[in-house]
Amino acid sequence: MTAQDTSKDQKDREPASQNGACNDAPWLDPAQQPFIEIQSLTKRFGDFTAVDDINLKIYRGELFTILGGSGCGKSTLLRMLAGFEKPTQGRILIDGVDITDLAPYDRPVNMMFQSYAVFPHMTVEQNIAYGLKKEKLPAAEIKQRVTAMLELVQLPELAKRKPDQLSGGQLQRVALARALIKRPKVLLLDEPLAALDKKLREQTQFELMNLQDQLGITFVVVTHDQEEAMTLATRIAVMNAGNFVQIGSPSEVYEFPLNHFVADFFGSINIFDATVHSREGEHITVTLEGSGTQIRTRHAQPLASGSACMVGIRPEKLLISKERPTLEGHTVTSGVVEELAYYGNRSIYRVRSENGRLIQVSAQNYQRSAALLLEWDDEVFISWESSCSVVLTE
Amino acid sequence: MTTLANPGKRDRLWRSCVIALPYIWLLLFFLAPFAIVLKISFADPVVAQPPFTPFFDWAAGSGSRILATLDNYAFLLEDNLYWVSYLKSIKIALVATLLCLLLGFPMAYAIALAPLPWRNLLLLLVILPFWTSFLLRVYAWMVMLGKQGLINNLLLSTGLIDEPLQMLYTDGAVYLGIVYTYVPFMILPLYATLEKLDPDIHEAAADLGAKPLRVFYDVTLPLAMPGIIAGSLLVFIPALGEYVIPALLGGLDSLMIGRTLYDEFFVNRDWPLASAVAIVLLLILILPIMLFQRLQQKADT
Numbered sequence: 188m189t190a191q192d193t194s195k196d197q198k199d200r201e202p203a204s205q206n207g208a209c210n211d212a213p214w215l216d217p218a219q220q221p222f223i224e225i226q227s228l229t230k231r232f233g234d235f236t237a238v239d240d241i242n243l244k245i246y247r248g249e250l251f252t253i254l255g256g257s258g259c260g261k262s263t264l265l266r267m268l269a270g271f272e273k274p275t276q277g278r279i280l281i282d283g284v285d286i287t288d289l290a291p292y293d294r295p296v297n298m299m300f301q302s303y304a305v306f307p308h309m310t311v312e313q314n315i316a317y318g319l320k321k322e323k324l325p326a327a328e329i330k331q332r333v334t335a336m337l338e339l340v341q342l343p344e345l346a347k348r349k350p351d352q353l354s355g356g357q358l359q360r361v362a363l364a365r366a367l368i369k370r371p372k373v374l375l376l377d378e379p380l381a382a383l384d385k386k387l388r389e390q391t392q393f394e395l396m397n398l399q400d401q402l403g404i405t406f407v408v409v410t411h412d413q414e415e416a417m418t419l420a421t422r423i424a425v426m427n428a429g430n431f432v433q434i435g436s437p438s439e440v441y442e443f444p445l446n447h448f449v450a451d452f453f454g455s456i457n458i459f460d461a462t463v464h465s466r467e468g469e470h471i472t473v474t475l476e477g478s479g480t481q482i483r484t485r486h487a488q489p490l491a492s493g494s495a496c497m498v499g500i501r502p503e504k505l506l507i508s509k510e511r512p513t514l515e516g517h518t519v520t521s522g523v524v525e526e527l528a529y530y531g532n533r534s535i536y537r538v539r540s541e542n543g544r545l546i547q548v549s550a551q552n553y554q555r556s557a558a559l560l561l562e563w564d565d566e567v568f569i570s571w572e573s574s575c576s577v578v579l580t581e
Numbered sequence: 582m583t584t585l586a587n588p589g590k591r592d593r594l595w596r597s598c599v600i601a602l603p604y605i606w607l608l609l610f611f612l613a614p615f616a617i618v619l620k621i622s623f624a625d626p627v628v629a630q631p632p633f634t635p636f637f638d639w640a641a642g643s644g645s646r647i648l649a650t651l652d653n654y655a656f657l658l659e660d661n662l663y664w665v666s667y668l669k670s671i672k673i674a675l676v677a678t679l680l681c682l683l684l685g686f687p688m689a690y691a692i693a694l695a696p697l698p699w700r701n702l703l704l705l706l707v708i709l710p711f712w713t714s715f716l717l718r719v720y721a722w723m724v725m726l727g728k729q730g731l732i733n734n735l736l737l738s739t740g741l742i743d744e745p746l747q748m749l750y751t752d753g754a755v756y757l758g759i760v761y762t763y764v765p766f767m768i769l770p771l772y773a774t775l776e777k778l779d780p781d782i783h784e785a786a787a788d789l790g791a792k793p794l795r796v797f798y799d800v801t802l803p804l805a806m807p808g809i810i811a812g813s814l815l816v817f818i819p820a821l822g823e824y825v826i827p828a829l830l831g832g833l834d835s836l837m838i839g840r841t842l843y844d845e846f847f848v849n850r851d852w853p854l855a856s857a858v859a860i861v862l863l864l865i866l867i868l869p870i871m872l873f874q875r876l877q878q879k880a881d882t
Contacts, residue, residue, distance in 0.1 A: 269784075269788060270787075270788075271784055271787075290787075290792075291784070291787040291788050292787050292788070292789075292790045292791055292792055296788075297788055297789065298784075298785070298788045300781045300784070300785055301781075302779055302781045304779055304781035304782045304784070304785035305785075306782060306785070306786070306800060307782075307804065308803045308804055317786070317789050317791075317799075318789035318790055321789055321790035321791050321795070322790060365785075365789065366788075366789075369789065369790070
């Protein structure tokens with residue numbers, strides 16, 4: 188798999204901006220100067236290649252997320268940006284300056300660690316002031332900036348506390364404040380929300396976005412959590428085995444995944460085997476294995492007629508009903524409800540289709556009685572708009 | 582089932598027994614001997630069995646009379662010999678502790694940073710010398726350091742020196758012996774402390790602009806302090822009262838208090854004076870430790 192920026196060729200089918208933190212999409216404008224430029228970066232540990240010849244451009248003010256499972260190389264990439272790992276090959280430029288050979292303490296970059304790494308022997312205030320003290324700034328300025336930062340992360344009343352007297356959420360704020368106080372050009376965040384519980388995560392997520400918007404610092408976030416990546420990011424780079432699999436805005440990687448790996452990484456998806464029937468321009472017609480149903484949808488990558496491929500359709504794009512739907516341009520199949528799960532706001536149905544496949548359907552319970560209409564072993568029809576499906580390669 | 586909040590009668594009895602055990606231990610093996618030594622230190626020496634006067638005079642007709650005397654303590658103050666050996670002991674113990682720290686810290690840190698499978702092996706190597714008798718190991722040093730010893734022979738044969746160096750029976754040999762013997766007691770608590778440190782903390786300091794030496798001074802050292810203190814006490818306390826090492830490796834002027842104590846007990850058979858020496862030694866040890874703990878408690882609250 189090669190790393191490629193899918194943004195440009197998907198311009199026509201995707202509105203450029205869908206995230207409040209970024210008013211335009213600088214990555215679509217070839218005249219824009221990248222703020223962080225990673226050039227053929229490689230890191231090997233012995234025989235193991237953690238990061239394999241990566242190229243990446245990140246623009247000023249972006250909240251860029253690198254997403255991948257454990258061992259995909261995302262942390263190594265972040266550590267190379269921070270200066271804790273020396274690249275085997277390649278260069279890193281920030282704001283036009285080559286920082287590849289700079290030590291961590293000389294880089295215009297600060298990092299928020301997954302473990303937070305708050306100094307346990309210093310108070311909150313001392314922790315936050317540490318970076319400024321190393322810059323040998325006058326005491327009065329340090330005091331003033333620390334006070335302002337405590338205000339910003341809403342911790343002023345905890346200034347004199349020691350870290351062991353703080354909750355996880357408070358520690359996270361201290362770590363964030365400590366990394367932000369030096370006004371770095373780039374803030375690196377390693378799994379910033381992983382240690383927080385669900386409620387706190389959602390709240391912190393929005394705070395992080397607001398903070399980034401206020402300060403205009405470029406954020407690079409590393410995470411294994413697709414939900415975190417989706418909500419935070421202006422762009423997501425999906426990483427696997429040391430390479431980028433796809434780079435794009437959250438809705439691009441969700442709605443137009445390039446391949447099975449990306450499609451599967453973001454939420455659930457129903458996969459059907461298919462063969463390519465024909466293509467015309469950006470459209471492709473495929474034949475579903477078994478039912479022989481033909482589906483016509485957009486697909487940018489070249490695929491030869493007759494070659495095998497997959498068709499993916501997200502569970503929430505499927506309609507489920509007892510009567511056969513008669514909608515224009517819909518693909519319809521029938522089946523029997525085998526399992527159902529009620530989540531309150533939605534229900535998940537697993538339907539055994541006529542050709543024996545298990546299809547997952549997620550339905551909004553838009554009416555109070557909606558969830559009660561379908562029962563186990565009910566005969567149902569599943570339909571979807573053909574253009575909602577996506578053609579995937581392995 | 583009885584809960585912690587409301588223990589049954591049997592549970593309570595059992596718990597009291599468990600708590601009482603260390604106290605009984607301390608009472609039997611520390612406080613009682615201490616009381617006996619304290620008592621003897623207030624007596625006069627006599628040529629008899631036991632070689633000191635009784636604390637109470639039962640024979641003096643009506644009731645008992647306390648026969649305590651502070652003569653022994655007064656004598657300790659008067660005679661230079663005791664002060665000199667106390668000071669010498671403190672000096673040797675302090676310097677040896679410092680040397681152990683300088684040697685032990687990098688070793689402990691290296692073990693803490695070593696890959697996990699290596700650590701146990703390295704720790705095993707640290708305590709390996711304990712598998713041989715301590716006395717034997719000190720004799721081995723005598724063999725190596727002597728005029729005809731291994732080191733002198735080696736240096737002579739390579740032509741680096743023309744005549745054998747006087748290494749045995751010097752203060753240097755005493756330092757060597759103490760550091761060699763006690764450095765594991767420094768390494769083990771230091772390792773326990775350093776091993777627990779979050780490695781990210783050092784990177785965080787570097788990330789915030791601290792150069793490596795600065796990181797060590799700002800982060801590693803303060804966080805290693807509990808280990809440094811524990812290790813230093815574990816080395817300093819036994820080193821202060823050390824008898825065997827200065828007796829075997831030291832010269833005539835390496836007069837440490839352990840030697841003085843031994844001489845008073847077994848050569849002069851002046852048990853009361855020897856007891857007084859021991860009591861003062863104990864005070865020298867306990868006072869700074871208590872003071873330190875007081876400070877520590879204040880800092881914690």
